[in-house]
Amino acid sequence: RLEEFLKKEVDLELSTLPDFEERVIDVSEVEQLMNSINAIPAPCAPVINPQAPNAATGTSLRVCWGLFSDDTVECYQLCYQPVSNERHSDGQAEHTLKVKETYCTITDLLPNTQYEFWVSALNASGISPPSERAVYVTAPSPPTIKNKKIRSCENAALVCWESRDINPVDSYTVEL
Numbered sequence: 001r002l003e004e005f006l007k008k009e010v011d012l013e014l015s016t017l018p019d020f021e022e023r024v025i026d027v028s029e030v031e032q033l034m035n036s037i038n039a040i041p042a043p044c045a046p047v048i049n050p051q052a053p054n055a056a057t058g059t060s061l062r063v064c065w066g067l068f069s070d071d072t073v074e075c076y077q078l079c080y081q082p083v084s085n086e087r088h089s090d091g092q093a094e095h096t097l098k099v100k101e102t103y104c105t106i107t108d109l110l111p112n113t114q115y116e117f118w119v120s121a122l123n124a125s126g127i128s129p130p131s132e133r134a135v136y137v138t139a140p141s142p143p144t145i146k147n148k149k150i151r152s153c154e155n156a157a158l159v160c161w162e163s164r165d166i167n168p169v170d171s172y173t174v175e176l
Contacts (some may be wrong), residue, residue, distance in 0.1 A: 042126035043071035046102075046119050051136040058111035061136045064103040065119045071128075073121045078104050083114035083135060112140035112167045140169045 048065040055062040063078065081094045097104060109115065114137050121128040143161035151158040163169050 040072045040123060040125050043067065043073050043121035043123055043128040044069045045129040046076065046121050046131045048117060048119055048131040048134045050134060056137065056139045058139045058141050059109050060105055060107045061109060061115065061138060062103060062105045063117050063119075063134075063136060065131060066102055067121065071121065072123050074123045075100050075121075076102070077120045077122060077127070078106075078117065079119070079130070080106065080115050080117045082110070083116050109138050111138050111164075112169065113138050140167075143169075143172065 044067065046065045046067050048063070052062070052064065055064075063080075065076070067073065076099045078097045078099050079094060097106070106115075114135050116133050116135055118130045118133045120130045141164040143163050146160040146162065149158070149160040159174065161172070
């Protein structure tokens with residue numbers, strides 16, 4: 001019987017056409033409402049902290065910042081460049097880093113050099129305005145002692161050294 005049934009040709013054409021109404025539903029108000037519920041505002045500008053004591057070596061700086069609001073932040077964009085005495089110095093490259101935390105240690109810097117830092121906060125809605133700019137300074141390189149010029153006697157010693165830094169150093173501490 002199955003074989004006979006499969007041999008029959010079946011007409012699948014509908015005898016009447018379905019009658020559907022064509023309706024256009026306006027969901028723009030619902031979309032706006034849904035978007036307003038899920039939208040988070042762009043963050044406010046972070047506040048960059050002044051340089052902390054012992055936050056520098058000759059080639060690195062630890063930079064910290066914070067937010068004064070409860071903004072949702074996915075990451076931060078930290079920018080820096082060496083401070084230049086020239087007004088329009090094109091040779092001073094601006095560097096940008098993406099950071100997840102509210103601090104960052106920047107390495108491979110020049111000793112005894114001023115760097116200008118600023119930071120922005122980012123989330124899905126956009127980027128904040130940049131923070132105020134803060135100037136940080138790397139520590140000077142240790143001086144080179146001139147061994148051939150060292151002189152001493154019973155009650156005194158003469159020690160000479162020279163700085164390896166381009167910028168002048170404020171003071172030195174001699175330890176005995």
